[in-house]
Amino acid sequence: MDTVFQKEVEEEYKKINLKWLNLHFKISFYSVILTFLLECLLGLLMYHTGEISSTIPVYLIKFLIIPSTLNALLIFAEYKVIYPNVFSPKIKIFTVSLVSVAICFTVFTIHTGLSSLFIIFAIPILLTSIYGDYALSSITAILSIISLVVSELFIQWDVDKISVFSDGIRMGNFIVSLFVLLAFFAVSLVIIYFEREKNDASLCKDLERQKLRHKIKIDDLTGLYNRIAFRKAIRNMEEDTSSVEYIFVMIDVDNFKLLNDKFGHLAGDNCLIELSGIMKKFCCDCDLFRYGGG
Secondary structure (H helix, E strand, C coil): CHHHHHHHHHHHHHHHHHHHHHHHHHHHHHHHHHHHHHHHHHHHHHHHHCCCCCCHHHHHHHHHHHHHHHHHHHHHHHHHHHCCCCCCHHHHHHHHHHHHHHHHHHHHHHCCCCHHHHHHHHHHHHHHHHHCCHHHHHHHHHHHHHHHHHHHHHCCCCCCCCCCCCCHHHHHHHHHHHHHHHHHHHHHHHHHHHHHHHHHHHHHHHHHHHHHHHHHCECCCCCCECHHHHHHHHHHHHHCCCCCCCCCCCCCCCCHHHHHHHHCHHHHHHHHHHHHHHHHHHCCCCCCECCCCC
16 A cells, blocks of 8 residues: 555656646746847847947847847757657756756856856756755756856956956955855755655655555455445445446355354354455455445
């Protein structure tokens, strides 16, 4: 019974993860659209304030067309992995999580001059904690931190970008951003730990309730379903509106009272146990009930 219950719970967890996977993908999709709209708005704002240091075509290519195209390709690749039933749920979950990091990397690299923008890397770290997978959250956090370091130290997409080594404030901001992402990573691990603790406690309680419900319906002597379960089965058959046919067979032991009176109740009990054992052996596809007894 425990194994069956655990399988049912695992199936429920898979359904929940798939629901979150679909929502996770939608978050990435709408984030890309929102980013594109913000890029357009930011471009118009900078154009009116005269803060664009390059020509308009160069600005559009570098800060709008290229990043938007990259993000669109990432979303398309993510869609091709998630929705065809070709890949396992684990691969789909990892794909969505890592593509989120890649999108954040693109956005941050384009606008690395905005030092506070590093906080977007915290989004994929927190979103992956919902899956309750330590490995997934760890990989996502590590890649987010690596993406931040690579973007800050090795890529200069914007010619006006100020190096982190230019002054103490920039270096301080960079170090703080690393520690902030590490803090988000630690928080996600704590969330996963306590969610697992809570789920395990809930599972134990549910398992105990399942065992109790099962025990109430079982006859202690024979191990067959008792009269409570029998009445429920009859009620379910009466309420069933489908075309399923039911076959009802009743077996009665002749002179059972005489057997009890002559050889004692222990002999009668042994007779019932043997009979139930034979029925279990040859009627494994049927529901077996003992209507008599206490």
